[in-house]
């Protein structure tokens with residue numbers, strides 16, 4: 001785009017944003033800390049879900065210092081249900097680094113921001129532009145889609161040289177002033193008008209610049225690699241009673257669902273019944289012997305790269321001294337203490353299903 005065209009693209013976009021923007025809580029602030037939290041939450045989660053979590057998180061941890069001083073358990077608890085828990089762990093780690101290395105001030109340079117765990121270039125661009133008003137480009141999923149259509153990018157947008165090209169476009173189009181509103185407008189356009197399916201081109205403020213619209217190929221762009229088929233696993237979980245308490249275990253701090261608590265169990269292997277699976281897993285991971293009393297509920301849950309059906313069984317501890325292989329912590333808790341711990345979505349579904357079916361988690365099973 002030449003300079004004149006660029007300037008009218010920026011103006012039309014900003015003008016549209018002023019009248020069409022959605023009132024979102026993180027738009028009421030320029031606090032780089034709050035912008036950072038909202039951007040991390042929005043990475044893999046829809047706006048409608050994020051709003052409630054954002055309010056709660058900021059309420060619990062209003063500043064970077066409060067987040068740094070909090071326990072990881074309490075941060076995971078505030079994040080419980082939002083998924084992709086590495087985001088919460090990285091926020092907590094980053095908050096500590098910000099306090100130690102940057103005296104509690106969210107960094108103001110791209111280089112310093114990118115040195116923080118879990119910080120990508122687009123999130124850093126959002127913190128710099130929306131928080132500090134600095135001329136930094138952004139390129140999240142929505143913006144990639146907008147640029148791929150406007151500039152009719154007919155190659156796979158996941159390929160490195162195309163990503164590089166898109167960043168060049170993002171930098172080239174960036175205005176020298178009003179960057180904050182321009183970046184917000186770009187993201188808003190992708191989220192509300194230039195949608196993945198059925199883009200609303202007849203409502204688009206920049207359709208006159210859009211090559212994909214001009215050639216009527218907006219539905220074909222952006223081009224991405226086809227999705228791999230998602231495998232499905234059956235997983236068991238034991239609600240294991242010992243006296244009045246049940247056993248929960250904590251996953252290692254990194255990796256899938258790192259740091260969360262769960263009912264012990266594991267993945268069913270080939271030619272193994274669910275009962276056999278659960279007994280084997282409890283033996284291997286905790287060196288405990290259990291008796292399975294009855295199946296309780298089964299729930300389905302989808303992760304990014306696989307799906308599971310989690311089968312929960314009521315069990316009785318029989319013998320053995322608790323040892324940890326795989327998990328990093330284990331506790332015998334009273335059922336009413338469950339709400340003090342952060343559980344993954346699938347385990348949380350089990351807890352909810354049991355309480356909605358009025359299945360007692362308030363005392364040991366009747367052994368008569």
Ligand code: SF4
Pocket residue numbers: 146149150193194195199200201204205206207208210212213218
């Ligand atoms: Fe997206 Fe359509 Fe606007 Fe092009 S004209 S940017 S495809 S909404």
